[in-house]
Amino acid sequence: AAKKAGRNNFSEYESCLEKDMLSKITMYEEIKNAIQEEQFELYYQPKHSVKDENIVGAEALIRWQHPEKGFISPGEFIPLAEDTDLIIPLGNWVIRKAFRQYKEWNTISPIDFHLSINISPKQFIDDNFIPFLLRSVEEFSVSPEKIDLEITESLAIENTELTLEKINQLKKIGFKITMDDFGTGYTSLTYLSKFPLDRIKIDQSFIRDITSNKNHAAIVQSLVSVAKNLDIKVTAEGVETKEQLLYLQEWDCDEIQGYYYSKPIPSISFGEYHLENMKIYLMT
Numbered sequence: 001a002a003k004k005a006g007r008n009n010f011s012e013y014e015s016c017l018e019k020d021m022l023s024k025i026t027m028y029e030e031i032k033n034a035i036q037e038e039q040f041e042l043y044y045q046p047k048h049s050v051k052d053e054n055i056v057g058a059e060a061l062i063r064w065q066h067p068e069k070g071f072i073s074p075g076e077f078i079p080l081a082e083d084t085d086l087i088i089p090l091g092n093w094v095i096r097k098a099f100r101q102y103k104e105w106n107t108i109s110p111i112d113f114h115l116s117i118n119i120s121p122k123q124f125i126d127d128n129f130i131p132f133l134l135r136s137v138e139e140f141s142v143s144p145e146k147i148d149l150e151i152t153e154s155l156a157i158e159n160t161e162l163t164l165e166k167i168n169q170l171k172k173i174g175f176k177i178t179m180d181d182f183g184t185g186y187t188s189l190t191y192l193s194k195f196p197l198d199r200i201k202i203d204q205s206f207i208r209d210i211t212s213n214k215n216h217a218a219i220v221q222s223l224v225s226v227a228k229n230l231d232i233k234v235t236a237e238g239v240e241t242k243e244q245l246l247y248l249q250e251w252d253c254d255e256i257q258g259y260y261y262s263k264p265i266p267s268i269s270f271g272e273y274h275l276e277n278m279k280i281y282l283m284t
């Protein structure tokens, strides 16, 4: 009986694997199709200065509205796009879309903030990445100084030398570089001195409980101070409460991003949000 149960379990496991494979293959085809059918959209989440609460940046975050399945989160399809080569066309689509949007906002009223774009490791080390970026800044007359590329620790760990070379090239052109989700990987502090970063974005898993978890509070506070001494700006990600903001203010963190100010919103609402904030700024 045990043997039989075992075999049953195995075939259940097998068919589970098959289903998993099948759904991955389907998803692959669907992402490919969705790029052509323009099912993707970019949302934007504002970043605010801790000092005066002005908008200092916006992060572009991809959204997929599937015609039958509805909303699919990037946490689901980005990893699959990364496993396959689809992240290259998808990543290129994001860059062009974000630049076009930036140009549009800039036409309405001159933009004083930077635009952050998430770059996957595979995309970042691809030989065509920098040439593509250069063509795109030209096409949409975007100044590279206003573009902040968010990379992750895993990229730096697996391809240290190549990453350093690419960062140097990008910095020479004028692009800004942010290390996203900082603190979640195995990055040691030496990376902070090895890479010429403009900012680090402290991961939300640390920010979430800074007001209740003394260890996380200590880590965040120390990261801010180390980064400051290296002339690296610090963004706190996932700030949801006033209390968290007050802690970060006290520690002299530079920028915050999170639901406390705004969730990621469609480009049109972001344009309004920005204008609204400018008005407040001009009035005070």
Ligand code: C2E
Pocket: 045, 060, 061, 062, 073, 074, 075, 078, 091, 094, 118, 119, 120, 150, 180, 181, 204, 237, 238, 239, 240, 257, 258, 259, 260, 264
């Ligand atoms: P990320 O770059 O670390 O983005 C931050 C995530 O945290 C976003 O999730 C954002 O909506 C969410 N978030 C922001 N503030 C708060 C908050 O106060 N509370 C909570 N609970 N969450 C908050 P999202 O948009 O689902 O994106 C997830 C991840 O997918 C991103 O993490 C990024 O790694 C990836 N991703 C999104 N768009 C792109 C893209 O265009 N290209 C690439 N390569 N990856 C992307």
Ligand code: MG
Pocket: 059, 118, 150, 180
């Ligand atoms: Mg990011």
Ligand code: MG
Pocket: 180, 181, 201, 203, 204, 237
């Ligand atoms: Mg992040």
Ligand code: MG
Pocket: 181
């Ligand atoms: Mg992330």
